[in-house]
Amino acid sequence: MFRDALIIFRKELKNVFKDPRTIFAVLILPMLIMPIIFLVMNTVSQSQAETYESAVYSLKVTNLPDERFLKILEGIISFELVDEINEETVKDLENSIMVEFPPNSAERIENGERIDALVFYNSTSRGSSYGAQMVQNALASYSSFLLSEKLLEHGLTIEDLNPVSVEKMDVAPEESRGTEILATLIPYFLLIYIFAGAMNIGLDTTAGEKERGSMPVLLVNQVSRSSIATGKILYVMTIAILNSIFTFIGLIIAFKLGGPAFGAENLNLSSLSASTFLGLFITLLTMSGLAAALIVLLGSIARNVKEGSGYVMPIYIMAIVLGIATMQMESPDNPFLYLIPLVNSIFVMKDIITVNFVIARFLLMLISNLAYVSLFIYFLTRVFNSERIMDSSGS
Amino acid sequence: MVKVERITKTFENRRKKVTAVDSLSFVAEPGSIYGLLGPNGAGKTTTLRIISTLLKPDSGRATVMGFDSVDAPTEVRRRIGFLTSDMKLSGNLTPRELLRFYGELSQMRESDISVRTKSLSDYLNMTDFLDKRIGKLSSGMKQKAAIAVSLIHDPEVIVFDEPTNGLDIITARTVTEFLKDYRKKGKTIIISTHIMSVAEKLCNKVGIIFKGKLVANDTIEGLYRRFDESSLEDVFFKIADLEGVTESV
Numbered sequence: 001m002f003r004d005a006l007i008i009f010r011k012e013l014k015n016v017f018k019d020p021r022t023i024f025a026v027l028i029l030p031m032l033i034m035p036i037i038f039l040v041m042n043t044v045s046q047s048q049a050e051t052y053e054s055a056v057y058s059l060k061v062t063n064l065p066d067e068r069f070l071k072i073l074e075g076i077i078s079f080e081l082v083d084e085i086n087e088e089t090v091k092d093l094e095n096s097i098m099v100e101f102p103p104n105s106a107e108r109i110e111n112g113e114r115i116d117a118l119v120f121y122n123s124t125s126r127g128s129s130y131g132a133q134m135v136q137n138a139l140a141s142y143s144s145f146l147l148s149e150k151l152l153e154h155g156l157t158i159e160d161l162n163p164v165s166v167e168k169m170d171v172a173p174e175e176s177r178g179t180e181i182l183a184t185l186i187p188y189f190l191l192i193y194i195f196a197g198a199m200n201i202g203l204d205t206t207a208g209e210k211e212r213g214s215m216p217v218l219l220v221n222q223v224s225r226s227s228i229a230t231g232k233i234l235y236v237m238t239i240a241i242l243n244s245i246f247t248f249i250g251l252i253i254a255f256k257l258g259g260p261a262f263g264a265e266n267l268n269l270s271s272l273s274a275s276t277f278l279g280l281f282i283t284l285l286t287m288s289g290l291a292a293a294l295i296v297l298l299g300s301i302a303r304n305v306k307e308g309s310g311y312v313m314p315i316y317i318m319a320i321v322l323g324i325a326t327m328q329m330e331s332p333d334n335p336f337l338y339l340i341p342l343v344n345s346i347f348v349m350k351d352i353i354t355v356n357f358v359i360a361r362f363l364l365m366l367i368s369n370l371a372y373v374s375l376f377i378y379f380l381t382r383v384f385n386s387e388r389i390m391d392s393s394g395s
Numbered sequence: 396m397v398k399v400e401r402i403t404k405t406f407e408n409r410r411k412k413v414t415a416v417d418s419l420s421f422v423a424e425p426g427s428i429y430g431l432l433g434p435n436g437a438g439k440t441t442t443l444r445i446i447s448t449l450l451k452p453d454s455g456r457a458t459v460m461g462f463d464s465v466d467a468p469t470e471v472r473r474r475i476g477f478l479t480s481d482m483k484l485s486g487n488l489t490p491r492e493l494l495r496f497y498g499e500l501s502q503m504r505e506s507d508i509s510v511r512t513k514s515l516s517d518y519l520n521m522t523d524f525l526d527k528r529i530g531k532l533s534s535g536m537k538q539k540a541a542i543a544v545s546l547i548h549d550p551e552v553i554v555f556d557e558p559t560n561g562l563d564i565i566t567a568r569t570v571t572e573f574l575k576d577y578r579k580k581g582k583t584i585i586i587s588t589h590i591m592s593v594a595e596k597l598c599n600k601v602g603i604i605f606k607g608k609l610v611a612n613d614t615i616e617g618l619y620r621r622f623d624e625s626s627l628e629d630v631f632f633k634i635a636d637l638e639g640v641t642e643s644v
């Protein structure tokens with residue numbers, strides 16, 4: 001009986017991979033998509049930063065207390081001093097900033113008074129914002145420069161004001177350090193791509209075959225209905241797994257390409273050891289089995305692909321919401337949560353990635369997911385035995 | 396041998412009930428071709444689907460070589476080659492690959508599949524497109540491939556719904572000659588058609604069906620005699636008059 005399921009599985013795979021578009025959509029595209037997104041984000045943020053750094057800012061300074069402030073600022077950005085701008089025109093000009101010191105500021109500093117400096121900038125202009133930030137930095141440096149000057153008069157240095165210095169030491173096991181971002185992103189992407197991969201193929205091999213009239217050709221064959229059910233689920237599951245594995249590879253490539261945009265310097269890719277991969281793969285298997293079985297079941301009940309999409313869409317959206325909702329969560333202790341489909345897999349994957357593997361949770365997930373898949377196969381076999389599978393009126 | 400005993404099938408959609416097949420009975424013998432004749436919507440396809448286990452009758456029963464289509468569907472499927480015009484092959488595989496697939500599912504040996512593929516493709520003139528993708532074939536080629544697929548396991552009973560529909564006269568002739576040959580081999584053949592000339596040339600016995608009811612069931616000669624006519628078309632209209640359905644034909 002399982003032999004027949006494998007025959008159907010093999011035939012479907014052969015059929016789908018004869019189409020170069022499928023190979024591109026299932027294998028190549030998911031592998032490219034994350035690296036491309038990362039690269040684009042990186043280049044955009046880098047080139048923008050470069051633009052702001054090399055820009056020449058128009059700066060108006062009123063009541064300048066001290067030439068040394070401008071010297072400090074010169075070390076940070078290029079600017080030219082202008083007179084014609086005011087509060088109003090800062091708004092309309094690119095890269096213009098206005099700094100206003102109080103009157104007599106030089107004397108007041110001399111007398112040891114506190115002065116307030118006002119920086120006028122336009123927060124909706126990225127250039128102006130960047131420049132204002134740099135002016136602020138220069139002001140801070142100027143301020144500590146004044147402070148150290150004053151301290152020196154009393155024979156002190158800035159360090160003397162910080163008698164206790166702090167250095168943080170991370171005591172988490174080496175292999176689990178820097179895995180938080182991975183634990184946030186990987187389960188989400190795997191979940192999404194399992195559904196994305198299973199959806200089209202799963203509906204095509206059920207409702208699509210009804211539409212094309214090839215379903216009854218298979219149904220009049222002597223092959224058992226449970227073999228048809230199992231073979232189709234295996235096939236959809238395989239595509240879903242391939243799709244998510246190649247997305248995963250793409251994600252890793254993206255991280256390797258260096259994603260400062262994602263704070264990737266703090267990533268610990270070496271935490272992805274062989275046992276981590278094995279654990280993730282097993283979880284992936286049960287999760288994709290579940291998604292495939294559900295989608296094949298809904299596609300078989302539907303009379304055409306359009307109706308099938310209507311059934312599957314809400315579940316897909318629910319999966320996305322679930323993925324986002326659990327992104328920042330840590331795996332909870334409540335064992336019942338590990339009986340809920342999809343939720344259980346997400347948390348177990350987080351456990352595995354952060355090297356906090358809990359065997360009880362893993363087993364709960366494994367057993368409950370297998371139970372769900374068996375249940376779906378049972379219902380699917382019933383659908384294949386009923387006349388519902390012949391119901392293929394067009395949309 | 397196929398026995399259909401008082402089968403009734405009702406479809407219910409949106410408060411409307413359609414009795415597609417109404418207490419219909421007939422027998423198709425080995426070594427003969429039985430033709431179901433009737434206007435559009437008479438219930439021909441529904442009857443053939445019940446025989447081939449795709450639909451279940453509300454009452455009555457259909458047996459194929461002694462196996463009940465509801466109680467022993469797998470045994471029936473093993474012995475039947477079934478094709479309707481809305482059953483189509485599709486996808487990227489070639490006819491040869493599909494024949495192999497269905498042969499494997501029918502528990503045939505690898506070598507038998509090859510031999511059978513060769514003889515079917517020779518017989519149906521399929522050698523030119525045996526290794527082309529199904530999706531790229533013309534509809535007539537697809538239909539030939541579908542016929543070959545339905546016969547890969549050399550079934551004892553062949554049930555074809557309007558087998559020559561949509562085929563050019565050369566291809567249609569190939570199919571009818573093929574069916575005659577199969578009759579000679581002692582197979583039980585049932586076809587449906589609304590083309591009188593096909594029935595006249597091919598069928599040993601015909602059942603005329605109106606609105607789900609079998610109103611005549613006899614040999615062609617028998618029908619000519621009984622209605623004192625010399626063509627099936629005239630017989631058909633005479634029956635239609637008697638049944639009072641001429642307007643709806």
Ligand SMILES: Nc1ncnc2c1ncn2[C@@H]1O[C@H](COP(=O)(O)OP(=O)(O)OP(=O)(O)O)[C@@H](O)[C@H]1O
Pocket residue numbers: 391406407408413414415433434435436437438439440441442589
């Ligand atoms: N799945 C279905 N659901 C609802 N009604 C159906 C279904 N299949 C057939 N019918 C109805 O049953 C009746 C008989 O249909 P059937 O297809 O058996 O006719 P037919 O004799 O094959 O006609 P044709 O010559 O047009 O193929 C028709 O009134 C049809 O509308």
Ligand SMILES: [Mg+2]
Pocket residue numbers: 439440441556
């Ligand atoms: Mg019909």
